[in-house]
Amino acid sequence: MNAEIVNPFLVSLVNVLSTMAKTEAKPGKPTLKQGEKAQGDVTGVIGLSSAKTKGSLAITFKESAILQIASQMLGEEFGKIDDSISDVVGEITNMVMGGAKKLLSEKGYKFDMAIPSVIVGKDHTITHKTKGPVVLVSFETVAGNLFVEVCFE
Amino acid sequence: MNAEIVNPFLVSLVNVLSTMAKTEAKPGKPTLKQGEKAQGDVTGVIGLSSAKTKGSLAITFKESAILQIASQMLGEEFGKIDDSISDVVGEITNMVMGGAKKLLSEKGYKFDMAIPSVIVGKDHTITHKTKGPVVLVSFETVAGNLFVEVCFE
Numbered sequence: 001m002n003a004e005i006v007n008p009f010l011v012s013l014v015n016v017l018s019t020m021a022k023t024e025a026k027p028g029k030p031t032l033k034q035g036e037k038a039q040g041d042v043t044g045v046i047g048l049s050s051a052k053t054k055g056s057l058a059i060t061f062k063e064s065a066i067l068q069i070a071s072q073m074l075g076e077e078f079g080k081i082d083d084s085i086s087d088v089v090g091e092i093t094n095m096v097m098g099g100a101k102k103l104l105s106e107k108g109y110k111f112d113m114a115i116p117s118v119i120v121g122k123d124h125t126i127t128h129k130t131k132g133p134v135v136l137v138s139f140e141t142v143a144g145n146l147f148v149e150v151c152f153e
Numbered sequence: 154m155n156a157e158i159v160n161p162f163l164v165s166l167v168n169v170l171s172t173m174a175k176t177e178a179k180p181g182k183p184t185l186k187q188g189e190k191a192q193g194d195v196t197g198v199i200g201l202s203s204a205k206t207k208g209s210l211a212i213t214f215k216e217s218a219i220l221q222i223a224s225q226m227l228g229e230e231f232g233k234i235d236d237s238i239s240d241v242v243g244e245i246t247n248m249v250m251g252g253a254k255k256l257l258s259e260k261g262y263k264f265d266m267a268i269p270s271v272i273v274g275k276d277h278t279i280t281h282k283t284k285g286p287v288v289l290v291s292f293e294t295v296a297g298n299l300f301v302e303v304c305f306e
Contacts, residue, residue, distance in 0.1 A: 047200020
């Protein structure tokens with residue numbers, strides 16, 4: 001998996017958080033380690049597929065980070081992860097995948113999106129079951145970290 | 154979403170657990186309540202999509218249930234949820250989706266599968282973000298419960 005495929009997901013995430021939540025997300029160095037797992041308190045995950053390719057995107061947030069992002073998006077304070085936060089994570093996941101789909105489509109990679117799912121639970125981990133590489137990038141925001149995992153076969 | 158679409162997922166789960174893990178899984182009554190969430194300790198989730206349709210399948214296990222199922226599948230004892238258990242859940246999820254895809258294909262519903270992801274974390278919940286209905290079915294095994302959620306748009 002090359003940067004041409006991964007970058008649209010990272011660019012899309014930065015765009016979504018910037019335009020929807022006025023939040024700057026600074027990416028760390030992408031890692032390819034198979035053993036590393038994204039860990040956090042709420043995760044949005046969405047699949048993609050076509051006859052030729054398949055993949056998955058997960059965005060995992062620390063509680064502090066998503067509470068701040070949701071407050072920015074919805075204009076009200078949130079003190080804990082509830083159904084509103086879960087909805088926000090589903091929307092962000094959908095928008096990031098939609099943005100990446102558009103960018104990749106311009107490069108000739110066509111696929112369809114599945115339905116996003118949101119997982120809530122203190123310090124859960126997520127692992128993508130693929131024979132191909134999984135790219136993990138951590139992003140820093142003023143309120144805490146979030147993690148993006150992309151895999152593509 | 155009608156029984157014609159949901160049943161293949163349920164039939165496929167019963168088949169996979171029976172043939173791969175010699176485990177009988179007895180389904181409870183399917184529920185359509187939007188507020189209900191599958192809750193457990195390890196979840197496999199996989200998306201599906203085509204130009205016409207999209208969806209998601211999640212299988213959530215209580216720890217006791219998956220430890221017993223994995224022991225039956227791999228012929229060794231497991232005392233906690235580790236990477237081997239996570240791999241087993243990924244495989245089961247892939248196989249259940251593959252079986253459902255085959256059954257649905259025979260009825261004229263064609264789609265492609267995404268890459269499965271596995272979430273590990275005590276008592277996490279999973280919610281599918283769809284405007285359509287989400288069917289939740291709980292299954293009973295000798296060692297504990299598991300939950301199947303299917304949505305399809």
